[in-house]
Amino acid sequence: EVGDDRAARGAIEQSAEIEAIAFGADHPRTLRTLTRLATLMGYSGAPTAARELFERIVETRERVFGPHDPNLVEPLEQLTSLSTQEGLFGTAQGYALRLVKLEEKLLGLHHPAVTARLNQLAILTSKGGDDDGAKAIFDRALTRLERAPTAHCPTVDAVVANLSGLLRRAGDERSLRELWRRALDLQERAERQPP
16 A cells, blocks of 8 residues: 555565465465465566466466356456556457356356457457457447347447447448447337336
């Protein structure tokens, strides 16, 4: 809290060592402390070391608790963010895809959080140079939003804005008109829903 990242890092490292001895290196408490350490490392100018520690945390959690452990969300989010910051868009894309699959399993295909993850994956796909792949992922997100029980959420606006930007850049007016028609249908459906 006072901005002394070095002292904080030392204290967290010491806690992790003590917890590993007391509870074991694979214990959830030890892994939570290591997650705090990796987060601090990422914020305090050691993104590569943070990414490597998060990778170890993910590997351990998957081995011990399985591939659908809800506690994988935070480290995978951090790995996506750190990889993006380092310009490793392909790596970030891989982590984002893992997050989509994990949250599909945990929350269901039509949950707004899953659609938000698809939006993020599409953005990373575009940043990695694959606009066609990004368009397909944005379209998949929009289709899920159309099939969801609630018609409007902030994710609709984000998906429509991001996809329309790609379509404009590509000069695809026909697909852009179709996108706006779909967006208007979603808006009208939302307005008909009870508050």
